[in-house]
Amino acid sequence: MSPRVRLAALLAAPVVWLVVAYLGALATLFVSAFWTVNGFTGATVKRFSLGNFETILREDVYRTVTLRSVGVAAAVTVLCAVLALPMAYFMAKVASARARPWLVIAVLTPLWASYLVKAYAWRVLLANGGPLDTLLGGPGRGPGYGLPAVVLVLAYLWLPYMILPVYAGLERLPDSVLEASADLGARGWRTFRAITVPLIVPSIVAGAVFTFSLSLGDYITVQIVGGKTQLIGNLVYANVGAANNLPFAAALATIPVLIMVIYLVAVRRSGALEEL
């Protein structure tokens, strides 16, 4: 076999996968977003129409839900970053070399547990009169179900995706750079603020790609602990299921895709994509 044939044989499976499964699904989503549903028969009308997008732009509810979803994703990302920084710093710079792999395992372990189980565990924690309420001094003292609970639980679920890139970034940061800052008269906090954080911004942005996109598309956690809260994912789910309007669901689903594309293009220059 010539090298060219061998190369083709080697690449055939991934190429088919990429084109059919990955790009194909995405293309179908995008194309079907321009179809409509016959309101009387419920049958899909495969004819090009901007109707779905006009509805999304016209109706206030979709704008509100979109902004709320972006807000939740941003809040989750910030919360994850704030929590991940000290944790990753401890893992990379304070803990002994022997403890480090164990800490990484500890961070990864929750990812092995089912997403659903973890979300329901939080439902129990957050219940009216539940453990969190008791801890805070009585029924109704905790956040209960609703938007804050959604942010809290999503931040819990996606935290490892932030810790790992930040940890990797900190591990690559030479100790001598931090020592140089101390040598030049800076206290610990000053070094952290002026040297450590700016140097690991690309790692934080890389982690944010995960926390932001995972939050933006989530609907299960919202259903379990969100109370009446709705995010884009819930609208997509409702249109797939109850409303049986697949084209409109597809049109709604393009919103998070678009937001992520904008985000990725924006952070491309920061070097964050090399950190993934």
Add this chain to the structure above:
Amino acid sequence: MGTHPAIRLSGLRKSFGAVEAVAGVDLDVADGEFFAMLGPSGSGKTTVLRLIAGFEQPTGGTVALGGRNVTGLAPHRRDVNTVFQDYALFPHLTVLENIEYGLKVRKVPKRDRRRRAEEALEQVRLPGFGGRRPGAMSGGQRQRVALARALVNRPRVLLLDEPLGALDRRLREQMQVELKALHREVGITFVFVTHDQDEALTMSDRVAVFDAGRIVQCGSPQQVYEHPATAFVAGFVGSSNVVTGPAARALFGRSGAFSVRPEKLILKEAGAPGTVAEVIYAGATTRYVVDLDAGARVVVARQNSGGGDAVHKGERTGVAWPDEHVIEIPSGEDENDALATDDRAVDPERPDADRVR
């Protein structure tokens, strides 16, 4: 600057787990001295530097700077600055911002620090480079920025950790000259760590030779080179022929351990007879390994200046030496092999008798 030494280390010890990296070091470094700490890797010299800077805390003993005991103080509270082996420049800041960092932390007004940073850049001969990022500079340039960043704070002591280790040979020789000039110009104490004996000998006023966590000899480059205190020093600082036992009695008429530098030996028919075992051409010099009939193997270095007959491998020859270049090594160590480029640890029972000043 008063009567106190710039640095005084007393009974300094540092252990990492079961490993004793620094095993009792006493040392005074005078104000304005250019002081070298020389030793093989793992000899404790870098740890001593880090103990002075405050990056490590000693297991025992004290560090005093200018008469003030700073043991236990954090690095930011010590009047020293460090040039790191990897330069440790801040990659997200420009060259000027790097140099200003220490002044900014100490709240020097903006205009003052800009002026001082630009002066420092000129001092290291990089005027106009202030706007660049460290990543866009060569190793030699980064080295200079690291120097400027440390010197701009006008510390009492400048610590340099293998400062020239990462540079190529030509640049290294050039920086050696410049560091000397810079030292004269700023007049503060320079302490630098190196494993390169040439660097230590050419640059410093005094050298401390480290082995196994201790200072085995401390003195001027000349003292250390011409009068090595131990076989280790003789072997590590430059190469040396150490002759002991019956061979020493036969060649020098006395028993004991003796050191002769290869360049002090002369190939001469009338000398002690022997056979040439190896001829090694090394550019400026040629090194002849000679097995003497008296039972010792010695290395003779000869300048390739055209003088003297060619001597070939396997030929009979003689080796002679001026008596004043035969140095008796004081300690009674039993050296069996006569060719001492050895790195064996010195007797741990030997007290640090080499403390100078």
